Amino acid sequence: MTLNFEPLGDDQIGARVSGIDLSSALTLSDMKTLQTALPKYRALSFAEQRLEPADFIRFGNCFGTPQPHVLAHLRLKGNPEILVLTNIVKDDNKPNGHNGAAFWHTDNSYEAQPASATMLYARQVPVNGGETLVCDMFAAYQALPEAMKQQCSKLMVRHQYGNRDQDKEFSAGQLQGEQVKQVPEVIHPLVYRHPVSLGKCLYAVAASARSIVGMPDNEAIELLTELKAHCTQPQFVLKHPYAVDEVFIWDTIATMHAAAIMDVAKDTSNTRVMHRISVKGHKRGHNFLPA
Numbered sequence: 001m002t003l004n005f006e007p008l009g010d011d012q013i014g015a016r017v018s019g020i021d022l023s024s025a026l027t028l029s030d031m032k033t034l035q036t037a038l039p040k041y042r043a044l045s046f047a048e049q050r051l052e053p054a055d056f057i058r059f060g061n062c063f064g065t066p067q068p069h070v071l072a073h074l075r076l077k078g079n080p081e082i083l084v085l086t087n088i089v090k091d092d093n094k095p096n097g098h099n100g101a102a103f104w105h106t107d108n109s110y111e112a113q114p115a116s117a118t119m120l121y122a123r124q125v126p127v128n129g130g131e132t133l134v135c136d137m138f139a140a141y142q143a144l145p146e147a148m149k150q151q152c153s154k155l156m157v158r159h160q161y162g163n164r165d166q167d168k169e170f171s172a173g174q175l176q177g178e179q180v181k182q183v184p185e186v187i188h189p190l191v192y193r194h195p196v197s198l199g200k201c202l203y204a205v206a207a208s209a210r211s212i213v214g215m216p217d218n219e220a221i222e223l224l225t226e227l228k229a230h231c232t233q234p235q236f237v238l239k240h241p242y243a244v245d246e247v248f249i250w251d252t253i254a255t256m257h258a259a260a261i262m263d264v265a266k267d268t269s270n271t272r273v274m275h276r277i278s279v280k281g282h283k284r285g286h287n288f289l290p291a
């Protein structure tokens with residue numbers, strides 16, 4: 001089979017990949033092609049994949065090391081690398097993270113080594129809604145005035161789990177007990193040079209970004225809010241609907257993303273169940289690139 005890439009739509013980002021079966025181990029050549037294609041297109045869609053959890057984890061391993069999520073109660077039983085995202089509320093009423101991604105954010109940007117890619121495998125899809133919105137942080141950086149690029153390139157941002165705009169938006173799933181201690185504040189550059197493409201992008205200006213080193217908090221929040229509004233303008237955003245059995249992966253350095261807001265599941269027509277893997281590090285072939 002030959003790998004093919006076609007644009008997902010009129011947006012500048014996103015490609016549909018055909019000519020590949022992810023239930024088998026990838027050839028080295030296909031692996032390298034996909035590793036390069038991910039930052040190039042920012043997001044890739046693979047339709048009609050029939051995967052066991054082990055197949056999905058093997059696919060994740062082509063890009064980096066799959067990481068069990070801090071919200072341990074949402075992990076797939078027997079496969080902790082996989083997080084189950086759903087709008088189904090069980091009888092026990094335990095928090096299920098419903099709408100816990102329905103705000104602009106960057107996966108694991110609250111950790112010292114953030115996610116490099118996140119992938120969802122669509123198990124149940126609502127008739128309407130349930131999309132993922134992805135914004136292009138390469139293009140957003142390129143569109144900044146030169147003086148702003150220079151200013152941003154010198155800045156370091158403090159990050160913490162959750163959403164700084166939670167008074168206006170949803171926030172991430174509530175941490176429980178010991179989970180709070182597992183995610184202390186971390187610092188990342190505001191402008192990141194992508195390890196694979198080597199292009200520059202704005203990094204994680206929403207949600208976990210709380211303050212800027214050496215800048216008064218009110219000025220920092222003003223700048224981060226301005227950058228978030230800039231990055232999430234329609235010309236930088238892909239809104240991606242899912243089909244059952246689709247795998248959708250996005251580069252989490254060069255994008256931010258948000259899940260569309262969903263009601264609690266009432267029947268199969270509005271039920272959403274996704275398996276998620278986030279990975280860390282970047283690979284070339286089977287090997288990790290230097291951090």
Ligand SMILES: [Fe+2]
Pocket residue numbers: 101105106107257
């Ligand atoms: Fe996310």
